[in-house]
Amino acid sequence: MKAIGEVAAELGIEAHVLRHWEHVGALSVRRDGHGYRVYDDRALEQARTVLKLRRVGLSLPEVTAAMSPTKAAAQAVVKAKISALEEEVAHRRRAITFLQHAVECRHRYLDECPDCATFVREA
Structure with a gap:
C-alpha cells in the first residue's frame, strides 16, 4: 500500500495529476478509514497504464474508453488512435519530403519551382 505522494514520485508525475485522473474516471483508488487514497498493486498498475496511454498520445477521455471493461470498446478506441x-x-513524411526538396531546390524562390508548386497543391 502506497500513499499518493509515493506513487506520484515513482511515476515521475505530480500528485495532482493522479487526483485529476481519478476525478475524470481514468483511475479508481480506494480510500482508507480516514479518507486518504491508498494505492494497492492494482491501483498502481492502473496508474502506470494510464500514464503509458497518455504518453503514446491518448487523451484522458480516450484513456478512460481504452480501459473500458469491454474489450470491443477498448479496441475501438485504440484502433482509432x-x-x-x-x-x-504520413502527413509528416510529406512535410519532410517537401522541406528536403526546398533545401535542395535549384530555384531562387520556391514559388518559381514547378516541383514546389506540385507539393503546395497537395492536400
Missing part, C-alpha cells in the same frame, strides 16, 4: 497516428506520420 492507431489510424490517427498513421495519418499524422
